Amino acid sequence: MTAIDATDRAILRALQEDATLSSGALADRVSLSQPMTWRRVRRLEEAGILAGRRLDLDLAQLGFGVTVFLGVKLATRGRVALPDFERALGAIPEIQTVEHVLGLYDYRLRVVARDLADFERVLRRRIMTLPGVGDVEANVLLSEERRPGPL
Structure with a gap:
C-alpha cells in the first residue's frame, strides 16, 4: 500500500x-x-491510486432517456465461468456498469437505452440470451439526486 x-x-x-x-x-x-x-x-x-480520468456524459442529451438497474441471478444448472459471463456483458455497449454482488442477485447492471422499447430489445435479444442467465429484476431510474463524486 x-x-x-x-x-x-x-x-x-x-x-x-x-x-x-x-x-x-x-x-x-x-x-x-x-x-x-x-x-x-x-x-x-x-501506484494505482489514480486509476484514470473520465468524462461524465449527459446521457439524455445523447438520446439515452432510460436508465435501468438490472439484478441478474445466474441459473444454478450448467455452471457458467464468471469471467466468460462478465466478458460477454462487457461486449454489450448499453451496459454501463457490471457489479458482482453478494445477496439476492449475483450481478447488478446499469443499462442505458433510448426508450423503454429500446431497453426491451436489449434485454430480450442481448442480455437474456447470454448463457447462464436465470432470474432478472429490472428497476427503472426515475431520478438521480447524487452522482458519484469526491470522497
Missing part, C-alpha cells in the same frame, strides 16, 4: 473536482511547483 500525505489528498480532491486540470493549474491549486505536482500525480498513477 502506498502512503499518501495531505498534499496527495489535495491533488486527488482537485482532480476529482476537475480531471481536466493541467499540471500547472493543479500545481497552483495545491501550492506546489509544476514539476513536483507532475511527479506526485505520476506516482499516484503508478
Whole structure:
C-alpha cells in the first residue's frame, strides 16, 4: 500500500473536482511547483491510486432517456465461468456498469437505452440470451439526486 500525505489528498480532491486540470493549474491549486505536482500525480498513477480520468456524459442529451438497474441471478444448472459471463456483458455497449454482488442477485447492471422499447430489445435479444442467465429484476431510474463524486 502506498502512503499518501495531505498534499496527495489535495491533488486527488482537485482532480476529482476537475480531471481536466493541467499540471500547472493543479500545481497552483495545491501550492506546489509544476514539476513536483507532475511527479506526485505520476506516482499516484503508478501506484494505482489514480486509476484514470473520465468524462461524465449527459446521457439524455445523447438520446439515452432510460436508465435501468438490472439484478441478474445466474441459473444454478450448467455452471457458467464468471469471467466468460462478465466478458460477454462487457461486449454489450448499453451496459454501463457490471457489479458482482453478494445477496439476492449475483450481478447488478446499469443499462442505458433510448426508450423503454429500446431497453426491451436489449434485454430480450442481448442480455437474456447470454448463457447462464436465470432470474432478472429490472428497476427503472426515475431520478438521480447524487452522482458519484469526491470522497
